[in-house]
Amino acid sequence: AAEAGAGPKKTVFIPPAIPQVPENLGQADVLQVVLGRKEEIVACVTANAASIPADAPRTMTLQWTVHPEGNTSAVTVESEGYKGTPLGACLAERIASWTFPKHKVQQAPIRFPFTF
Numbered sequence: 001a002a003e004a005g006a007g008p009k010k011t012v013f014i015p016p017a018i019p020q021v022p023e024n025l026g027q028a029d030v031l032q033v034v035l036g037r038k039e040e041i042v043a044c045v046t047a048n049a050a051s052i053p054a055d056a057p058r059t060m061t062l063q064w065t066v067h068p069e070g071n072t073s074a075v076t077v078e079s080e081g082y083k084g085t086p087l088g089a090c091l092a093e094r095i096a097s098w099t100f101p102k103h104k105v106q107q108a109p110i111r112f113p114f115t116f
Contacts, residue, residue, distance in 0.1 A: 021102050021103060021104055022101070022103050022104070023103065023104050023105050024103055024104075024105050024107060025066055025100055025101060025103045025107060029100060029101045029103075030066075030100065030110055030112070033098055033099075033100050033101075034112060037094065037098060040094045041091065041094070041114060041116075044087060044090035044091050044094060045087065045116045047086075047090065048085070048086045048087035048090055051085060051086050051087060052085075052087060053081075056081050056082075057079070057081060058115055058116055059079070059113050059114065059115045059116075060077065060079045060081075060082045060087070060088065060091070060113070060114050060116075061077075061078040061079050061111055061112065061113045061114070062075060062076065062077055062078060062079075062088075062091060062092060062095060062111075062112055062114065063075070063076050063078050063109045063110065063111045063112075064076070064095050064096075064109060064110055064112075065109045065110070066100045066107070066110060067106065068102060068103055068104060068105065068106055069102060070099045070100045070101060070102045070103075071099060071100075072095060072096055072097075072098055072099075072100070073096070074109065075092040075093075075095045075096045076092065077089075077091070077092060078111065091114065
């Protein structure tokens with residue numbers, strides 16, 4: 001005689017939680033992406049060190065737009081002393097290829113100071 005409940009085991013499938021896309025891109029998200037690309041930033045500075053005037057400021061501010069899908073556009077060098085320089089162009093090119101976390105709301109452009 002079969003025992004009660006000895007039939008095939010029933011399983012319940014619990015789907016994984018669907019990650020929610022946040023409304024906005026936070027400062028911590030931006031910082032995490034920038035710090036995660038530190039090697040690229042250092043490579044730009046190292047490759048272009050000879051073209052940086054000795055009296056130039058050691059901070060360059062760039063601005064870019066991050067779209068809700070996470071891609072970037074409109075990358076520009078804001079610091080006057082670095083506009084049109086090989087270092088500014090190198091950093092702008094790198095930033096243009098970065099991907100940020102997805103978010104729902106298009107935000108104002110990001111302004112980020114790079115210190116070297």
